[in-house]
Amino acid sequence: MEVKVGESTSVDESLWRYMSLDKLINLLETNQLYFTALESYNESDPFEGYMPxxxxxxxxxxxxxxxxxxxxxxxxxxxxxxxxxxxxxxxxxxxxxxxxxxxxxxxxxxSKGITVNCWHSNRVESEAMWKLYSDGGKGIAVKTSVQRLHSALKDQVFGKKIQIGKVKYLDFSDTNLTPKCWRAFKILCQANF
The missing domain is CATH 1.20.58 (Methane Monooxygenase Hydroxylase; Chain G, domain 1)
Structure with a gap:
């Protein structure tokens, strides 16, 4: 598997994954990260993955x-x-x-083949992330680094390409946007067609 760390992040950067206990159990049982189809976020955020x-x-x-x-x-x-x-x-x-x-x-x-596994980049825990993702205070936070995540992913056999990088939020009405501004800066797993 090809795992690329994008220019937007550093290998030493701390990453947090906040999740419910059910998701932790699934992670431990399967020993795999679950990648969600990017389009599934359209219900909560219609601009998620939107192409300017x-x-x-x-x-x-x-x-x-x-x-x-x-x-x-x-x-x-x-x-x-x-x-x-x-x-x-x-x-x-x-x-x-x-x-x-x-x-x-x-x-x-x-565009339909892009899947994501989202992490929070911060040196310390985030109360806001706990509230959003810990299922009513019953959850866990996993802390790692970009380097450790990269190492763990490259040893898996997905047959996919993964890119690790930061989310870049854009103002789609900004007339100064260039094609280079638009990229999917999340951890991407692109489906092979």
Missing amino acids: DVAAKAYAEIFGSEVSELKKAYESLKQIDATQNNPKLDDLRDGIEKLSSLMQLAFHKI
Whole structure:
């Protein structure tokens, strides 16, 4: 398994995972961290994992340029052969539409395939985290470091890629956002397609 520590964090950084006793028991029994589908957080936070317009435009530029070039070529060929009914032109048009649909499906699968396991980065415990995640005061906090988490994950056999990094909160209405600003800075486990 490939485990990458992103530039946004330090290997010496302290991490906390606050959880109910049920989740602790599951962790001890399975000896595995549970990665939640990012889209499952949409109910509590509709912007969780949301792609800002600037990132969607960058995605469209990268992957949509081929479709745009094919559409231009199709239009040119159609004008040249405007007087004839050419089935090959119809096949080309259908292929371009299919390619466009496949690219949209691929983007959808990528965004649906992201799973997360969230930790709190702090040198000391957090009362707010205890209240949010300890199931009415009946919970536990596990403390580790980025380095220890990295070591534990790289020894697992998931067949996935994991990235450890910090969450970066963005103001999606900020006109100064660039495509580089948009990244999923949580611990990511990307599904293989």
